[in-house]
Amino acid sequence: MPRIDPAEQSRSRRERILDAAFSAFAKRGYRDTAVDDIAAAAETSKGGIYFHFPSKEAIFRELMQTTADKLVARVERAVAQQTEPVAKAEAALHTVLATFAGHRTMARVLFLDMAGAGRAFQAETNRLHERFAELIRGYLDEAVESRAIAPLDTAITSVVWFGALNEVVARWLLADKPGSLEDTYPALREVLLRSAGVPEARIAQGGTAGREAPSRQTVPGGAEPGRRSR
Amino acid sequence: MPRIDPAEQSRSRRERILDAAFSAFAKRGYRDTAVDDIAAAAETSKGGIYFHFPSKEAIFRELMQTTADKLVARVERAVAQQTEPVAKAEAALHTVLATFAGHRTMARVLFLDMAGAGRAFQAETNRLHERFAELIRGYLDEAVESRAIAPLDTAITSVVWFGALNEVVARWLLADKPGSLEDTYPALREVLLRSAGVPEARIAQGGTAGREAPSRQTVPGGAEPGRRSR
Amino acid sequence: MPRIDPAEQSRSRRERILDAAFSAFAKRGYRDTAVDDIAAAAETSKGGIYFHFPSKEAIFRELMQTTADKLVARVERAVAQQTEPVAKAEAALHTVLATFAGHRTMARVLFLDMAGAGRAFQAETNRLHERFAELIRGYLDEAVESRAIAPLDTAITSVVWFGALNEVVARWLLADKPGSLEDTYPALREVLLRSAGVPEARIAQGGTAGREAPSRQTVPGGAEPGRRSR
Amino acid sequence: MPRIDPAEQSRSRRERILDAAFSAFAKRGYRDTAVDDIAAAAETSKGGIYFHFPSKEAIFRELMQTTADKLVARVERAVAQQTEPVAKAEAALHTVLATFAGHRTMARVLFLDMAGAGRAFQAETNRLHERFAELIRGYLDEAVESRAIAPLDTAITSVVWFGALNEVVARWLLADKPGSLEDTYPALREVLLRSAGVPEARIAQGGTAGREAPSRQTVPGGAEPGRRSR
DNA sequence: AATGAATGAGGCTTCATTCAT
DNA sequence: GATGAATGAAGCCTCATTCAT
Numbered sequence: 001m002p003r004i005d006p007a008e009q010s011r012s013r014r015e016r017i018l019d020a021a022f023s024a025f026a027k028r029g030y031r032d033t034a035v036d037d038i039a040a041a042a043e044t045s046k047g048g049i050y051f052h053f054p055s056k057e058a059i060f061r062e063l064m065q066t067t068a069d070k071l072v073a074r075v076e077r078a079v080a081q082q083t084e085p086v087a088k089a090e091a092a093l094h095t096v097l098a099t100f101a102g103h104r105t106m107a108r109v110l111f112l113d114m115a116g117a118g119r120a121f122q123a124e125t126n127r128l129h130e131r132f133a134e135l136i137r138g139y140l141d142e143a144v145e146s147r148a149i150a151p152l153d154t155a156i157t158s159v160v161w162f163g164a165l166n167e168v169v170a171r172w173l174l175a176d177k178p179g180s181l182e183d184t185y186p187a188l189r190e191v192l193l194r195s196a197g198v199p200e201a202r203i204a205q206g207g208t209a210g211r212e213a214p215s216r217q218t219v220p221g222g223a224e225p226g227r228r229s230r
Numbered sequence: 231m232p233r234i235d236p237a238e239q240s241r242s243r244r245e246r247i248l249d250a251a252f253s254a255f256a257k258r259g260y261r262d263t264a265v266d267d268i269a270a271a272a273e274t275s276k277g278g279i280y281f282h283f284p285s286k287e288a289i290f291r292e293l294m295q296t297t298a299d300k301l302v303a304r305v306e307r308a309v310a311q312q313t314e315p316v317a318k319a320e321a322a323l324h325t326v327l328a329t330f331a332g333h334r335t336m337a338r339v340l341f342l343d344m345a346g347a348g349r350a351f352q353a354e355t356n357r358l359h360e361r362f363a364e365l366i367r368g369y370l371d372e373a374v375e376s377r378a379i380a381p382l383d384t385a386i387t388s389v390v391w392f393g394a395l396n397e398v399v400a401r402w403l404l405a406d407k408p409g410s411l412e413d414t415y416p417a418l419r420e421v422l423l424r425s426a427g428v429p430e431a432r433i434a435q436g437g438t439a440g441r442e443a444p445s446r447q448t449v450p451g452g453a454e455p456g457r458r459s460r
Numbered sequence: 461m462p463r464i465d466p467a468e469q470s471r472s473r474r475e476r477i478l479d480a481a482f483s484a485f486a487k488r489g490y491r492d493t494a495v496d497d498i499a500a501a502a503e504t505s506k507g508g509i510y511f512h513f514p515s516k517e518a519i520f521r522e523l524m525q526t527t528a529d530k531l532v533a534r535v536e537r538a539v540a541q542q543t544e545p546v547a548k549a550e551a552a553l554h555t556v557l558a559t560f561a562g563h564r565t566m567a568r569v570l571f572l573d574m575a576g577a578g579r580a581f582q583a584e585t586n587r588l589h590e591r592f593a594e595l596i597r598g599y600l601d602e603a604v605e606s607r608a609i610a611p612l613d614t615a616i617t618s619v620v621w622f623g624a625l626n627e628v629v630a631r632w633l634l635a636d637k638p639g640s641l642e643d644t645y646p647a648l649r650e651v652l653l654r655s656a657g658v659p660e661a662r663i664a665q666g667g668t669a670g671r672e673a674p675s676r677q678t679v680p681g682g683a684e685p686g687r688r689s690r
Numbered sequence: 691m692p693r694i695d696p697a698e699q700s701r702s703r704r705e706r707i708l709d710a711a712f713s714a715f716a717k718r719g720y721r722d723t724a725v726d727d728i729a730a731a732a733e734t735s736k737g738g739i740y741f742h743f744p745s746k747e748a749i750f751r752e753l754m755q756t757t758a759d760k761l762v763a764r765v766e767r768a769v770a771q772q773t774e775p776v777a778k779a780e781a782a783l784h785t786v787l788a789t790f791a792g793h794r795t796m797a798r799v800l801f802l803d804m805a806g807a808g809r810a811f812q813a814e815t816n817r818l819h820e821r822f823a824e825l826i827r828g829y830l831d832e833a834v835e836s837r838a839i840a841p842l843d844t845a846i847t848s849v850v851w852f853g854a855l856n857e858v859v860a861r862w863l864l865a866d867k868p869g870s871l872e873d874t875y876p877a878l879r880e881v882l883l884r885s886a887g888v889p890e891a892r893i894a895q896g897g898t899a900g901r902e903a904p905s906r907q908t909v910p911g912g913a914e915p916g917r918r919s920r
Numbered sequence: 921a922a923t924g925a926a927t928g929a930g931g932c933t934t935c936a937t938t939c940a941t
Numbered sequence: 942g943a944t945g946a947a948t949g950a951a952g953c954c955t956c957a958t959t960c961a962t
Contacts, residue, residue, distance in 0.1 A: 013946075031261055035932065045948050050933065052946090122342065126404045129397070156398075156417040160425070163397025164390035167359070171389065174356040187386040195390070195425030243921085264956060275923045277960085282921095286957065473925075491721055495953065505927050510954065512925090572812065582802065586864045589857070616858075616877040620885070623857025624850040627819070631849065634816040647846040655850070655885030703942085724935060735944045737939085742942095746936065 014052045017042045021059045022067075026108035030060055030121075061124065067110055068128055074099055075135065085143035086198055092139055093165070093192065094185055100169050101181035111170050133162045140196060149197050161192050244282045247272045251289045252297075256338035260290055260351075290343075291354060297340055298358050302365065304329055315373035316428055322369055323395070323422065324415055330399050331411035341400050363392045370426060380427050391422050474512045477502045481519045482527075486568035490520055490581075520573075521584065527570055528588055534559055535595065545603035546658055552599055553625070553652065554645055560629050561641035571630050593622045600656060609657050621652050704742045707732045711749045712757075716798035720750055720811075750803075751814060757800055758818055762825065764789055775833035776888055782829055783855070783882065784875055790859050791871035801860050819856075823848045830886060840887050851882050 020041035024033045035056050039046045053059045078095040082088045100107035110128075137158035143149045168188055172181045193203045241249075250271035254263045265286050269276045283289045308325040312318045330337040340358075367388035373379045398418060402411045423433045480501035484493045495516050499506045513519045538555040542548045560567035570588075597618035603609045628648060632641045653663045701709075710731035714723045725746050729736045743749045768785040772778045790797040800818075827848035833839045858878060862871045883893045 034930080036930095046933085047935080047949060048947050050935095051948095054933095056932070122404055126401070129401070153417045153421070156414065157421050159397050159401065160390070160394040160418070160421050163393040163395070165393070167389055167393025167396060168386075171356070171359070174352055184386065187383045188390070191383070191387050191390050191425050194427060195421045197424060265958085266956080276958085277923050277925095278921075280958070494951075496951095506954080507928060507956080508926050510956095511927095516953070582864055586861070589861070613877045613881070616874065617881050619857050619861065620850070620854035620878070620881050623853040623855070625853070627849055627853025627856060628846075631816070631819070634812055644846065647843045648850070651843070651847050651850050651885045654887060655881045657884060725937085726935080736937085737944050737946095738942080740937070 013042070013044060013048065017044060017049055017052055018059065018063060022063055022109060023105060025060065025063065026105040057120065060121070063109060064121075064124065064128065067106055068131070071096065071099060071106070071110070072131070072135065079139065085139065085146045085148045086193065086202060089136070089139040089143060089196070090189060090193070092136060093161070093189060096165055097169075097181055097185050097188070100172075104173070104178075107169055107173055111166065111173060129162060129166075133158045136161045143196070143198075148202075149199075152197055157196050160195060164188065164192060243272075243274060243278065247274060247279055247282055248289065248293060248296075252293055252339060253335060255290065255293065255343050256335040260343050287351075290351070293339060294351075294354060294358065297336055298361065301326065301329060301336070301340070302361070305365065309369065315369065315376045315378040316423070316432060319366070319369040319373060319426070320419060320423070322366060323391070323419060326395055327399075327412055327415050327418070330402075334403070337399055337403055341396065342403060359392060359396075363388045366391050373426070373428075378428075378432075382427055387426050390425055394418065394422060473502070473504060473508065477504060477509055477512055478519065478523065482523055482569060483565060485520065485523065485573050486565045490573050517580065520581070523569060524581075524584065524588065527566055528591065531556065531559060531566070531570070532591070532595065539599065545599065545606045545608045546653065546662060549596070549599040549603060549656070550649060550653070552596060553621070553649060556625055557629075557641055557645050557648070560632075564633070564638075567629055567633055571626065572633060589622060589626075593618045596621045603656070603658075608662075609659075612657055617656050620655060624648065624652060703732075703734060703738065707734060707739055707742055708749065708753060708756075712753055712799060713795060715750065715753065715803050716795040720803050747810065750811070753799065754811075754814060754818065757796055758821065761786070761789060761796070761800070762821070765825065769829065775829065775836045775838040776883070776892060779826070779829040779833060779886070780879060780883070782826060783851070783879060786855055787859075787872055787875050787878070790862075794863070797859055797863055801856065802863060819852060823852045826851050833886070833888075838888075838892075842887055847886050850885055854878065854882060 017038065021033070021038045024037050024041055027033075028037070035046055035049060038056075038059070039049050042049070049059075053062075075092050075095045078091045079088045082091045137154045140149075140152075140154040140157055140161075144151055144154065165188075168184055169181065172178055172184070190203055194200075247268065251263070251268045254267050254271055257263075258267070265276055265279060268286075268289070269279050272279070279289075283292075305322050305325045308321045309318045312321045367384045370379075370382075370384040370387055370391075374381050374384065395418075398414055399411065402408050402414070420433055424430075477498065481493070481498045484497050484501055487493075488497070495506055495509060498516075498519070499509050502509070509519075513522075535552050535555045538551045539548045542551045597614045600609075600612075600614040600617055600621075604611055604614065625648075628644055629641065632638055632644070650663055654660075707728065711723075711728045714727050714731055717723075718727070725736055725739060728746075728749070729739050732739070739749075743752075765782050765785045768781045769778045772781045827844045830839075830842075830844040830847055830851075834841050834844065855878075858874055859871065862868050862874070880893055884890075
């Protein structure tokens, strides 16, 4: 009766459960996903799930953890390719947007579910937010140290950056006709760099950071419509 | 049989239910608040609640609506006292922080519950977020029109502002020992004004907007950064 | 669809649940009785049960309590009709046997279930046993005080009495073809009275205590087959 | 692959399972002990257990059986050292108490679990009880035959003895601060011997039976009661 | 208007047992 | 002989909603 799909077998059952849970949570949210749903999607039995995980909550937590880890790893990889401090910050920003743009499900789980999972996870959510904010703050601090930007309250600035990013992604997730998340990058970049006191001249260079060949220097002062340097 | 206590009658039963639900949701979140809890807190019966509201969800929606309305009204009142465009934006910002600082419960419902209520409310959450973002955008647009700030993408900027505000309040709500929310205003103001391209000179004037007497004392020579390093 | 039987309606639903649980526990034991079973037997829904009781355990406890109370009340009523100390003890003994003889279900719940309910209830079981032992001890103490019997360790004696009673009833409950529980009274009475040092002469008077007209004095010395006084 | 540790092999795996099950049952009761628990304690796998035993129930039954056998053997050994009929009964009594006093775990399994295991085992429990009662009855019958005691209904008397023993041990098991089980022997002995019509003179000789050297010193003139009041 | 008993679908978790390896 | 992953039937409990009174 059970059809044996070699491709399915290759990945361990545990992995399959995780995957199934991942998309189930992304589709219906934590609370509205029944363990039965996950079992069905993973082509297992409820008992099977409880062999691999102690609880529904544990599955969720693991998912959060690894998803966040993946994202952080990506960001750090992208940042490592940059040497200029501001470019690092730009790379971080861009990577997050690009990653979510390509993995809408990931975004759903990390942004909507985290919030939607209820009080039980809020401490965890908080820690995650802090982790990302710290990441950003690190790049901002570097920028300050290297005198790329003037001294500023990097604590609040990183929170602003994270909050902004959060909101942009959340909106995109909930929009009727999403459009491209990555397209918001240039504008978001501009606003956030400005918020950190990055000189307008540097902002005008364009946000190519994070792409392969960086530093495609745009001539400064080009007052495009809709935005302006002072 | 039912004894009529004038004090009880003063506020309609409906109102009492709303109040009870408000604090119940704030305390335990939407999903973890049972209709029974609300009934008990409102000193009514479950049936009584269902006489006044068609569902638990409806109570929550109404609460969101009126809570948001109150906040918007407050903001508009504060903004109305300002004439200078940037001061208006500052007033909006400050009012939100001050309001939440004084009504932690309100913040809880509007920020944590909204998110924690699950998929069912996300469209609503989204609309609420949009409403606030639009409000902010209006002030930014005014500022641009009056040439107080250079032209900029007010759409994204307002989202950034809202996201930042959101994050700041959320953190404060989830912090172990909260501290004063209002104290974050100066730093947040600085970062956000800068993000909108407000001239450093204007930023350095200090964010007194939103308080009783505007006292817009223009400090001369705001060349010196006016930012604090970490 | 729900047939309305006036006789059923007369007793409150709560009562019906209690009754249903009582016989269900007696039939299958605590652990092997599902809440669903009780609901079905009480012609209610599972939710209905949980409206009246907080848990399956609570139902059981209440049943234990009231059942034990009833038995104790019966015993005390029967004892009250006796004046002579030894007759009181006899009445107690006889009442327990007679009661269980007439209410096999009661015995099942009180004796087998109590034990079979698992560790969770053992403290409770213990207390119940103690209660009965104390009851017996009281009568023995009275007998000692009134010099009807010689001083003796009533603590251990009451435990012996209770244990003996317990075992006799348990055996009867588990026997293939039970026979009459009450028929064991004369023999049990004799052994227990002897264990308390009641003079053989008094034992030989016959254990009519507990029946309506007491003190039907049998001529002493009648050595029936199978038992003997010394 | 499986490393062969001689020390492990010394006792067969089967034995190890039995031991593990024994203490697990004693600790948590039959129903609350999962097969997994036994497997873990026996350092085996669940599958391993099911290789040696057809079911959890079978393990329990075997445990009951062998435990009871051991106890009976002990009793018979102790009894064999006595020649006087009443001394035999005393030895039986004392051995049971002494054994349980030294093996609380054994008592737990045999007394509490037996009861707590649920309906499924009650027939078995019954048979066990009967077995012990028969054992006792045998000694009583001998005593009657040898005219050490007057003829009496040994059937009911043995049940009383067993029930009393049962209750005493159960109480000891469930007591908060147990005290010495063996210390209850003298009092229990006195009551039970009296219940069997053993002459007061003989009772007053003291219950030394069952200890190493019988030391059956017949104190003369045991007219004085020999009982203690409460 | 209000009450509160009743409903019943559904949720999470446990666990004895089986079986491919 | 042994392992441990998998099964699936139950089990207890929650709770939004309905409805007779």
